[in-house]
Amino acid sequence: MMIQATFRRSVWGLLCVQSLWAGMAYAQNSTTPVVPAVLAPALNGAEIIKQESIFQSKGADVPAGYSIDRTLEEYTRGLTANFDRSLATLGTTDRWLDVGAGTGQAILDYYTENYDVEHPQGRESRGRKAKTVALSIEDRRTQAWHQTAARQNANQLQYLFGKPLRDYSLEEMGKFRLISDLLGGFSYTDNLSRYMAKVLDFLEVGGSFYGVLQDVGAEAGLNKPFYPNARFLTEILNADASSVKICAWIKRITCVRATCEFKTDWKPPIEMYHIRKECDEVKVPELVRVHYEAGTPPERRFQLKQLLREGRDQAR
Ligand SMILES: C[S@@+](CC[C@H](N)C(=O)[O-])C[C@H]1O[C@@H](n2cnc3c(N)ncnc32)[C@H](O)[C@@H]1O
Numbered sequence: 001m002m003i004q005a006t007f008r009r010s011v012w013g014l015l016c017v018q019s020l021w022a023g024m025a026y027a028q029n030s031t032t033p034v035v036p037a038v039l040a041p042a043l044n045g046a047e048i049i050k051q052e053s054i055f056q057s058k059g060a061d062v063p064a065g066y067s068i069d070r071t072l073e074e075y076t077r078g079l080t081a082n083f084d085r086s087l088a089t090l091g092t093t094d095r096w097l098d099v100g101a102g103t104g105q106a107i108l109d110y111y112t113e114n115y116d117v118e119h120p121q122g123r124e125s126r127g128r129k130a131k132t133v134a135l136s137i138e139d140r141r142t143q144a145w146h147q148t149a150a151r152q153n154a155n156q157l158q159y160l161f162g163k164p165l166r167d168y169s170l171e172e173m174g175k176f177r178l179i180s181d182l183l184g185g186f187s188y189t190d191n192l193s194r195y196m197a198k199v200l201d202f203l204e205v206g207g208s209f210y211g212v213l214q215d216v217g218a219e220a221g222l223n224k225p226f227y228p229n230a231r232f233l234t235e236i237l238n239a240d241a242s243s244v245k246i247c248a249w250i251k252r253i254t255c256v257r258a259t260c261e262f263k264t265d266w267k268p269p270i271e272m273y274h275i276r277k278e279c280d281e282v283k284v285p286e287l288v289r290v291h292y293e294a295g296t297p298p299e300r301r302f303q304l305k306q307l308l309r310e311g312r313d314q315a316r
Pocket residue numbers: 038055066067068069070071099100101102103135136137138163164165166181182183184185186188189
């Protein structure tokens with residue numbers, strides 16, 4: 001299956017200046033443009049503006065590779081098989097957060113009767129279904145979102161926008177049983193370790209995060225970058241500049257149990273991650289951004305602050 005074409009290798013669409021500056025929404029209290037919170041000040045200004053204009057693009061200006069309305073069925077194919085099971089067994093007091101939700105189509109699909117018909121296994125415990133939160137930098141709510149929300153109890157579905165995940169506090173967000181990310185913040189953030197620390201902070205002990213990255217060096221494989229003469233889309237370098245697999249970095253997070261699954265029938269291929277939180281003392285090995293080039297998703301390179309030694313048992 002073909003998922004979004006990587007923007008870096010396609011021609012830039014003409015994005016109007018208006019939408020570009022609207023993109024600075026979360027820095028709007030100043031009269032002069034301010035670096036948006038999503039990108040650190042050290043980033044190249046041109047890349048900030050390009051990335052921001054992608055986030056804020058509307059109508060015909062949305063780049064072809066920026067898919068914002070994947071269905072729940074596409075989520076279940078893009079995330080590990082456990083995601084579907086985890087979602088089906090959520091009860092009424094549980095909460096599901098989708099980071100980088102776009103229009104929130106996956107959440108809308110969850111509230112349909114069709115979902116219950118197709119997922120009889122968890123139906124009894126599900127009752128009226130879990131509470132859901134869709135998170136997006138830009139507001140992509142549709143009429144369908146407003147209609148579905150109006151049919152549910154207050155706060156059953158929430159749509160948060162205006163800032164990236166890392167700018168939310170635990171007090172604002174509360175805890176979640178399930179967090180998903182299909183080519184959302186995990187693929188777009190310029191601070192991968194902070195993103196991961198936030199996700200794990202918002203996760204209950206026993207809860208699960210399901211995420212995915214495209215065009216990365218697989219855990220076991222000797223795969224090459226998808227595009228000729230290009231690097232992987234997301235890379236991690238060790239403190240000594242040698243290469244580290246994304247999966248190896250994830251497995252060094254303390255208090256989690258993680259699996260990584262490479263899927264080659266997506267073009268570019270994806271690596272799917274299931275991270276289960278096992279205790280509260282989570283420590284994510286810290287990364288520093290060394291490269292960020294705007295795109296759908298952006299091309300990113302990070303370096304570990306401290307040397308990660310190969311072959312050690314996963315810390316817990
Ligand atoms: C390509 S769309 C994917 C939408 C949806 N997951 C889908 O598959 O249709 C990327 C989404 O990620 C969001 N996003 C990017 N970086 C983010 C961050 N750091 N925190 C939260 N959301 C982010 C964007 O605002 C947008 O909603």
